[in-house]
Amino acid sequence: MMASNGYGSISSTSLLQNNGGAPEGILRAKILLLGLRRSGKSSIYEFLFNGLPPKQTFYLEMTTRVMKHIYDTVIPLEIWDCPGTTTIETLGVPLTQFSTLVFVIDIQDLYQQPIAKFVDFAIAAYRENPNLNLEVFVHKADALSEEYKIETFRLIQQHVSEELLDISEDYEQIPINFHLTSIYDHSLHEAFSRVLHKLIDSLPYLEDLLNVFCANSQSSKAFLFDTRSRLYVATDASPVDPPTHSLCNNYLQMLNSFGPLYRSSTASPLRNRTVEPSADPTPSSSQVATPQQRASSVPTSASQTPKVPTASLQPPTPSKPRSNAPSISAASTSTTSSSSRSKPKSLFYPSASTSLSPSSSGTGTTLTYHLITSQLALLALLPTSVYDLKRGLVEYNVVFFREGVQEICDVEEEIRQVG
Numbered sequence: 015m016m017a018s019n020g021y022g023s024i025s026s027t028s029l030l031q032n033n034g035g036a037p038e039g040i041l042r043a044k045i046l047l048l049g050l051r052r053s054g055k056s057s058i059y060e061f062l063f064n065g066l067p068p069k070q071t072f073y074l075e076m077t078t079r080v081m082k083h084i085y086d087t088v089i090p091l092e093i094w095d096c097p098g099t100t101t102i103e104t105l106g107v108p109l110t111q112f113s114t115l116v117f118v119i120d121i122q123d124l125y126q127q128p129i130a131k132f133v134d135f136a137i138a139a140y141r142e143n144p145n146l147n148l149e150v151f152v153h154k155a156d157a158l159s160e161e162y163k164i165e166t167f168r169l170i171q172q173h174v175s176e177e178l179l180d181i182s183e184d185y186e187q188i189p190i191n192f193h194l195t196s197i198y199d200h201s202l203h204e205a206f207s208r209v210l211h212k213l214i215d216s217l218p219y220l221e222d223l224l225n226v227f228c229a230n231s232q233s234s235k236a237f238l239f240d241t242r243s244r245l246y247v248a249t250d251a252s253p254v255d256p257p258t259h260s261l262c263n264n265y266l267q268m269l270n271s272f273g274p275l276y277r278s279s280t281a282s283p284l285r286n287r288t289v290e291p292s293a294d295p296t297p298s299s300s301q302v303a304t305p306q307q308r309a310s311s312v313p314t315s316a317s318q319t320p321k322v323p324t325a326s327l328q329p330p331t332p333s334k335p336r337s338n339a340p341s342i343s344a345a346s347t348s349t350t351s352s353s354s355r356s357k358p359k360s361l362f363y364p365s366a367s368t369s370l371s372p373s374s375s376g377t378g379t380t381l382t383y384h385l386i387t388s389q390l391a392l393l394a395l396l397p398t399s400v401y402d403l404k405r406g407l408v409e410y411n412v413v414f415f416r417e418g419v420q421e422i423c424d425v426e427e428e429i430r431q432v433g
Contacts, residue, residue, distance in 0.1 A: 042084070042089075042092040048115065052120065053118045062203070080094055080096050082095075087243070101131075109138060110143045112143070115135060117132045120154050121157070129173050137185060140188050148189065149209050150191065150193065151202075153196070154196060167192070199260070217248055221249070236392060238392055238419070239262070242270075244266050265368065366383040367382045379397060380397070387416075392416075
């Protein structure tokens with residue numbers, strides 16, 4: 015079964031098993047990962063989606079057959095890692111099944127052969143599936159000096175354009191995006207994030223929510239990250255500054271590494287429970303507390319919480335966990351959404367913050383983290399003075415941002431169900 019997502023085609027697969035063991039049919043966006051042998055295709059996947067350290071990528075075995083990997087974020091993905099010998103004929107399926115083609119070129123190797131192979135796929139894609147996104151990762155850029163790296167990157171783009179023009183003038187207009195990447199910095203995260211953006215139909219709505227949050231919270235920059243892969247699925251309208259992106263990415267990596275080691279003595283069972291929709295919201299007379307009972311049960315300040323046994327900071331485990339969501343400190347609870355879809359809503363969302371170049375005058379910047387769903391987190395840069403004096407307002411804005419994102423994710427999940 016095939017359906018259009020506005021940017022390419024989406025395939026129907028039944029590879030993911032739910033808790034009951036029955037196959038779950040989901041419309042997944044397919045990404046085709048191509049390149050010559052030892053160009054770094056498998057390293058890219060393992061580094062991004064399985065958290066493999068860069069130094070351990072040297073020990074990965076050579077891919078000898080097509081490996082189909084499933085990954086769930088804002089949209090469900092199916093990534094095909096193909097051997098270096100894969101051609102259009104040996105692929106076995108038409109290019110109309112894919113939404114994006116990512117071709118990896120090793121910047122250290124001779125690039126005539128990979129360019130010729132990519133041109134073949136680009137022409138085939140132009141004929142079969144003009145909506146297919148063509149992305150070229152000029153990989154392993156860390157091995158060259160800055161000047162030589164930029165020059166080689168420019169030459170590769172020039173040769174691809176000349177090869178297409180030599181075949182036909184019609185192919186000169188094929189849209190191709192080039193990215194200079196390396197697993198030793200955050201260039202790969204940023205490049206794959208931009209690839210992912212073209213597959214998310216709800217991206218404009220997520221960006222609008224981030225723009226509203228930044229305007230109401232005086233945030234200079236905000237990212238919505240996938241916590242496991244550390245790809246940002248959306249950001250606000252301001253330009254992405256590589257140092258700022260690297261800073262947020264490093265902070266999220268630190269939280270992923272150390273967050274699960276911490277436990278909280280203030281996280282009560284009430285905050286860790288989930289709200290189930292009630293058939294009769296009106297309480298009975300025996301359930302209504304007297305004014306004296308209510309007064310005795312309310313803490314005298316926001317910082318006071320009931321003393322309970324130590325509880326983990328990890329959010330409630332979903333039925334199909336897909337991310338290692340970090341957890342540092344307890345954040346404010348969210349209200350139940352007014353959406354007609356009555357799914358259990360978690361009342362406990364970890365949060366964290368750190369001050370960048372702190373000063374006694376409060377003129378620095380604070381980097382904040384708030385878990386939005388089990389897979390997504392909001393990282394934002396705020397003036398320290400705003401965060402210290404108006405933290406309640408910031409948390410209030412996060413609650414409404416969280417509800418909006420959760421509703422968008424619910425809709426995405428609903429429309430991608432098969433049958």
